[in-house]
Amino acid sequence: MNKTVNQRAWWFVLPVVLLVAFNAVIPLMTVVNYSVQESFGSNMFFWSGVRWFEEVLRSERFHASLLRQLAFTAAILAIEVPLGLAIALAMPRRGPWVSVCLVLMALPLLIPWNVVGAMWNIMALPTIGLLSETLHALGFDYNYTREPGAAWFTVILMDVWHWTSLVVLLCYAGLVSIPDAYYQAAKIDGARPWAVFRYIQLPKLRYVLTIAILLRFMDSFMIYTEVVVLTGGGPGTATTFLSIDLVKTALGQFDLGPAAAMSLVYFLIILLMSWLFYTLMMRNQSR
Amino acid sequence: MSLELKRITKRVGAETTIHETSLVLEERSFNTLLGPTLAGKTTLMQLMAGLDRPTSGEIWFRGENVTGVPVQKRNVAMVYQQFINYPNFTVYENIASPLRVARMAAAEIDRRVMHAAELLRLTPMLKRRPAELSGGQQQRTAIARALVKDADLVLLDEPLANLDYKLREELRDELPRFFADRNCIVVYATTEPGEALLFGGNTATLHAGGITQFGETAALYRRPADLVTARVFSDPPINTAQVVKRGGEIRLGDFRLPVGQAAAGLPDGSYVIGIRPHHVTPSPVTANAAPIDGTVVIAELSGSESAVHFDIDGQTWVSQSPGIHPFEVGSVARLYVDMDHAMFFDLDHRRVEGAE
Secondary structure, three states: OOOOOOHHHHHHHHHHHHHHHHHHHHHHHHHHHHHOEEEEOOOEEEEOOOHHHHHHHHOHHHHHHHHHHHHHHHHHHHHHHHHHHHHHHHOOOOOOHHHHHHHHHHHHHHOOHHHHHHHHHHHHOOOOOHHHHHHHHOOOOOOOOOOHHHHHHHHHHHHHHHHHHHHHHHHHHHHHOOOHHHHHHHHHHOOOHHHHHHHHHHHHOHHHHHHHHHHHHHHHHOOOHHHHHHOOOOOOOOOOOHHHHHHHHHHHOOOHHHHHHHHHHHHHHHHHHHHHHHHHHHHHHHO | OEEEEEEEEEEEOOEEEEEEEEEEEEOOOEEEEEOOOOOOHHHHHHHHHOOOOOOEEEEEEOOEEOOOOOHHHOOEEEEOOOOOOOOOOOHHHHHHHHHHHOOOOHHHHHHHHHHHHHHOOOHHHOOOOHHHOOHHHHHHHHHHHHHHOOOOEEEEEOOOOOOOHHHHHHHHHHHHHHHOOOOOEEEEEEOOHHHHHHHOOEEEEEEOOEEEEEEEHHHHHHOOOEHHHHHHOOOOOOEEEEEEEEOOEEEEOOEEEEOOOOOOOOOOEEEEEEEOHHHEEOOOOOOOEEEEEEEEEEEEEOOOEEEEEEEEOOEEEEEEEEOOOOOOOOOEEEEEEEHHHOEEEOOOOEEEEEOO
16 A cells, blocks of 8 residues: 655644634643733733742632632532432423423523523512512521622522523433333332332433533533622622632732632642542442 | 233324234243334233233233233233343342342342353353443343243343344344243244244234234244235245236236146136245246246345345345355346245235145
8 A cells, every 4th residue: 555645634634723722722821921920010021930829829818719619519519410310300201391391491501691690680689689579578688798698599599590400401311311121121120219210210320410510510610700790709708709719810900920820720620620520430430 | 821912902192003913822832023113012012011001902811811910010021122231230139130129038039040140151240230241241131130030921022133143143042941941921022034933932923013913933934824924924025926827827927937836726817926035046946946037136145145136027026045146237137936835815915825
């Protein structure tokens, strides 16, 4: 076989190289560049080494936002994954109601994030909001602009409303793909519904659940728009999560160096945790 | 002592999936449901198992009316085309699962599982999980699960269809042996006539939601009562043509064929003949093998057989013969029809006469 030497093939690679360069490599390297320099005014940069990283990692403010972030992510995972699974299990598998359910479930996912924030903002307004009025009528003293607890409650409720559907749709797709024969076989064995869930549905859903948890983990770790629109990170700093803190540092105070160092740390945390999640869950799978 | 379907039907919405069907399966028999996809094999099995209720009619088992008795209350085992095992149980736990649900003593469970594993050559794999097994081993595990139960009725729904060729042949040879010494009725669904012939026993041919004929397998193959049954029980498809018998000859389009032993006693008139592909050969086999000419459409050579599809009188016929006979596509080929083995049907497709 003769191989023809043809360098033109490189042209085929070019679009991908350009895309990756402008999309990932160049922005990332710009951030890396900022993170090791000190900037004055518009165009004066001085080498500062790992100083910003040390500062960020020692800063109490960063620790506080990281802790808030972890608590928020843990809370929404603990609510959305079981809730999403339960809704998916309760949805009909065939018949005219399937499409109705699917459309209803997909709706929250189609709404732009800032609109979600605005919607819940209006819902939770102390004087006219439906949510606040309902809670007041039930005897709760609810004001999310004043009480950190109420703010957290509203932010979590909003995220659950917005994102549980994703878990539902993923789980539902997983459930539908289990062949009927499994259920029949379980029926022939005389297995009870709990056993069907525990020994057929749950093991068969492991891959989808892994994906659902991973997606919800990453997205919740990066949450910004909805919370900014709803609470602006307040009251005080009660709902200032990592990305909100980052934007405040970078744009509000224009501290490019610390903001860059912070975003790199932030990026590495997400990468590390996603990798950990994935390896742990996949290891269980093959065991 | 038997399983009896009494005039059962099944309708789903406006669609009738099983037309009125009656069937008696004897104790300790091996029965094959033979029919193309969507003929109603799986539906019929689900009705037999009690996974589904017939719309009308009754199902009797060992002298008892079991219509509507749910599957859990009947001692039934089923093996599917897909390899159905509990994903996170080991092979041992999988085989033991129906016995554990039935709360059997651990020692007895162990004895039965080890015995079934031995029979299905799964002993070295008992500690593995289904994902770590080959397709053949997964299906063996499913069959072992059906075996340990000592079920009264064992339903095998195309269990070999998803296996590759070699494993399928292997398991096909072993399968009847697993059930040989058991007090149960075995029902095996397949789309392949060859499997039915291999297993022997009884065969019911299914077509469009109804049983066309039921009987001893070899007899059914030799003497189908109608053209539909002959079609279902022939692979490659049986060759058919409308012919006219007049005096000592059969007219098929422009061809004049001898009457042969099969149709010797038939009165003159119009008939439909059916000739199995292996009775159409490149060289004459008997004295009553008559030449016909057709344009070759497809020529297939497999290791030891030749199959030729050719056009004759506006229809495509298939010839199947041992050995390698090269044919050129588009050329006119001369083939010999063994009229002694022709089946004759009247114009309503009912068998009127024919040799074996």
